[in-house]
Amino acid sequence: MLPEPSRFPAADVPADGHTRGEAAFEVFEFVRGQLKHYGLDLEERDVQGNGVALMKKVLKAGKMSKEWFAKVSLREMGETFPVERVKMYFLDEMGNPDQSKTMDGLAVPLPPFSRYRVGRLCEAVEKVPGLHHERDGDTLLVGWDITAMTKVWRADQAKRKTELEKQKREEKEQRYQMALLHTGYAKTVARPKSDKATPVGSYFVECEVIEEEGPDDSRVYEAAFDFGIVEGAMVLSSDRGSLKSHLTRLDKHCRYEDADELGEDEEEEDEEDEEDEEEELVEEGARPGKRKAASAAKPRDRPWKKAKATKATKATSATSARKLFLACRGCETGEGQIHSTPSNWTMSFDAKFASFSGTFDFAHIGEDVPIKGRKVSDEVPRSQRFNSWNDYSESAYESARMGRWNSPYVLHKRCTRTCTAQVRMYIYIPRYTTVPLCIPPPFPPMYKSKLG
Structure with a gap:
């Protein structure tokens, strides 16, 4: 100001x-x-x-x-500086009405839910002799004569109608193309065996609320989604315990990355713990070497033998495997605000893993929101880079928050496109599933020996 x-x-x-x-x-x-x-x-x-x-x-x-007023948009001028806007478009340098300026009139967007601001704008127009105004919905038409105002009004209405029809056609065409992809995929899918069917693939997702505003074991999957107004990452599993364990490992890795001197500190703590354990053994009358021998004598871990399952057991197992529990993190694409607290989802697949339905919770969208998806491919784009679970962690939230306040750099992209139902979700197997921490190397020095 x-x-x-x-x-x-x-x-x-x-x-x-x-x-x-x-x-x-x-x-x-x-x-x-x-x-x-x-x-x-x-x-x-x-x-x-x-x-x-x-x-x-x-x-x-x-x-x-x-110079400053020239850079302000028509909407901002109508909301905050109505008098200056009227002077700029309809008065001369001396402050007198100039009908040679803005002869075609203006269609000024009105501020929503504010009678006071609308009244200020109308009052500023009425003070100019010979200047007329007429309201049409959320737009105020301003001009020197009725003919010009009608011309502006019709052009504005035709433009909005054309844009709306174009958007509806594009949405309808995209829905049709997605339906064709799903139909084509469904035709190529034979009834899979229970040991081969997985939810890995690309899905076309539908969610009415957003439009208006599985494996045969407890295997863990990761996913990335972009719903237009929100985007993020999720972790999926048919077993709640496996899901919780995987999230714990991911959070640990996030803390390792954030701490610069974590390796040295942890190594010192481990050495102190080992010394304490040895002292306890000595006090009990045992030598420290015996603990190592007992540990070495422990039999090597071997895979469990699969028990023979009955038909009822197989049916129950297949049904539970098609229901996945999810934890989700994400951010709003408009403001870039990260929601690091995980929200809970559930997802149930059909027998062929060709479609799913479920409910989800997300901040600023709602709770128990119904959602459904249809698979369009068994492949996940290799060239596309997906944000990971830790990209939406508490440390990422703090970095984004400090970036918004202390610098013009914003960590997460901002989305300006219109949100429609044509959104995507990709489910894929974590790249480092066999690694205990489920993270790529390099690791802090003390953890290299634990990877085997």
Whole structure:
């Protein structure tokens, strides 16, 4: 906002011209530089004294704000500066009505849910002789005569109608193409065996709320989604315990990355723990070496033998395997705000893993929101980079928050496209499932020996 003329600091702008010559000269140079910067080329004789009186005069007349007002959008001007907007488009330099300006009229977007601001804009228009206005929904038509106003109104209506019809056609065509992909995929899928069917693939997702605003074991999957207004990552499993364990490992890895000296600190703590354990063994009358021997004598882990399952057991196992429990993190694509607290989902697949349905919770969308998806491919795009679970962690939230306040750099992209139902979700197997921490190397030195 521009400073008020009466709010100049006394130390910077002397009150009169009878101050010491050095201060008066500095103020004069400042005033002349400001007037020149805003395009007011005045001669020396126009500036009397130190120029403060002239600067106050041009500020009150709004002559030093034209450059700034020219960059403000029509909506912002209509909401916050209605008088200045009317002057810019319908008055001359002397403040008199000028019918040679804006002859076709204007379609000014009205501020939603604010009668006061709409009233201010209408009042500013009514003060100009010969200027008319007419409201149409959320738009105020302003012009010099009825003919011009009607022309603007019809053009505005036709434009909005064309854009709406185009958007509906695009959505319908995209739905049709997605349906064809799903139909084609469903035809190629033979009834799979229980040991081969998995939910890995690409899905076309439908969710009415967003439009308006499995494996045969407890295997863990990861997924990435983009629902237009929100995007994020999720972890899936048919077993709640496996899901919780995997999330714990991911969170541990996130803490390892955030701590610069974690390896040294943890190594010192482990050494201290081992020393404490040895002291306890000595006190009990056992030698430290016996603990290692007992540990070495422990039989090597071997895979469990599969028990023969009955038909009822197989049916129950297949049904539970097609229901996945999910944990989800994400961010709003509009503001880029990260929601690091995991939200819970459930997802149930059909026998062929060709479609799913379920419910999900997400901040600012709702709880127990119904959702369904149809698979269009068994493949996941290899060239596409998916955000991981830790991209939406608490540390990522803090980095994004500090970035918004302390620098112009924002970590997460902002989405300006219209949100439709044509959104995607990709489910894939984690790349490092066999690694205990489910993370790629390099690791801190103390953990290298634990990977085998």
